[in-house]
Amino acid sequence: MADAVIVVALLLVAASATVAVATRDPMRQALVLAVLGVVLAVLFTVLQAPDVGLSQLAVGSALTPLLLMLAVRKIRRRGREKEGER
């Protein structure tokens, strides 16, 4: 019975990581990555490593998406300025 929850967490991690790779648009990819961070934290908890899970939650649920979205925004703005110069 204790193994069932590990199997479920592993399947969820595999599925969300595959979806993250298969998504093309970076904005939507950031959304999938946020879910992947939460699922990874659940996997670490299930494997009895809650300290790793805590840091994964802190980094994965808010920080990684923020970095990605800021980078995408900046690149888009710079691209628009270049279009305007031409």
Next chain:
Amino acid sequence: MNGWLLAATVSLAGGLGAALWGVATGPLRRRVVAQNLSTALACPGLLLLSQAYGRPSYVDLGLVLALLGPVGTLVFARLLADELAEDPPRAWGLTWTVAGLGAAAVTALCVATGPSRAMVKLLVVGALLISGNVIASRALSGGFRGVRGG
């Protein structure tokens, strides 16, 4: 067999599976709602896991998720505001259903814990979870359009 572990497995598999399906397909407004609800569904799962393993310190994971999940959704609500303004997400029924699920899980855990400091901690986590989720939902549907600093 441990009933708490079974409940945690079912809620994590069903909830996070549905959230993953929602975030992987469909228009942008559906994806942001699914991302918001994924944290709201994972938090009761983590609380149930802490009860299943008999380790009260695992409740801290649920506490951190209840605090940081809505923060992550607010990041998306702020940075995707232009895209979402054309097609605002409206999922109040789903939001309140998930909030009710979280409240049910927290209530069951409180009954199992009995009146003590641990129960107050669980109640704090539940209140943070539901209020953070409702605030994040309101931000996604454009409820704070007037607040635009920076």
Next chain:
Amino acid sequence: MTPRTALLAAAELMGWWVALALLWLVLISTVDTLELAVGAASALVGALAARAARRAVTGS
């Protein structure tokens, strides 16, 4: 600063301190003297920060 505003400020700080100290008391796992001392000190710092933030938001 008149005595009235000073009294109001002290009351607000006290309110924040009580709320934050209670939150600390709920969230710790074992209650002993060291935990209580650290909690009281950090609740005081938090109360000062909370009052400063409240004044910055409401602008008074």
